[in-house]
Amino acid sequence: MRWIWIDKFIEFTPRTSAIALKNCTLAEEHLHDLYPDFPIVPHSLIVEGMAQTAGILVGEARQFKEKVILAKVGRATFHRLVRPGDTILFKATVEQLNEQGASITGRVELLNQNADGLNVGSGSADMLVAEIELMFSHIDQNMSGVKFPEHNFVFTEQFTELLANYRLDSTITL
């Protein structure tokens, strides 16, 4: 089973941009692993969340036919910590996209909601968690004849369902 690091998409514009949301909670064991008595979300997992958001954006651009692999983290600059109870937004924007791969710029922001659940802080400088540049490779196009399994082992159902749920765009009633 893959470790899905985003909870849902809240915006998805094919070939252009996507925003995914993740709630961070004390119930996640790994938050306790880095510093005793001071739980935070490890930066590496923030990069992973951005990679998943951006990876699905890149994969969808070619209807998930390509095996999209995170090939390079060009830059990752962190501005603040993410702690239990925080909700974060992974904002991915396509810079370049072609048959060989894609480059993405990402911003991770804290979602600061008021009592009515409205976002009052996202986009402001003090809500900025990280700026991340990623490169993705369509590996079948870039490996000079090296063969990979035919089935797309990157985009499992768990990933594609995230997008399907966003597109469902309806309230599920009991």
Added chain:
Amino acid sequence: MTHEEIYAKVKDVLVDALGVDDDEITPTAVIRDDLGAESIDFLDIMFRLEKAFNIKIPKGELMPENVANDPNFVNNGVVTPAGITMLREKMPHSNFTEFEKDPKVEAMSKLFTVEAIVKYVEGKLK
């Protein structure tokens, strides 16, 4: 855009893509051997060049692909005369003088220098 202006922009692209210092970049620096580029960095460099100069770089145009796997072009680890002719056609921006003296396939990366990129971009902007 002058040669110097293109060189300055290419330098910025390489600093950003490869995380090297300004002074490591010289016209004769080999992208792989001297600047430490790995295979995925070439895609990164290509993307950044496209953006910096507002150009399109078709696959295989900046550096030919799959040459080493073609028996017409490589025999026993050495690039054949036909291979050299093909490389010259596809890489008019590179200097072949040293390579032709000992055209081992692993020396092909030496054709891809900072100056070769600058000349390639110059050609695209004409």
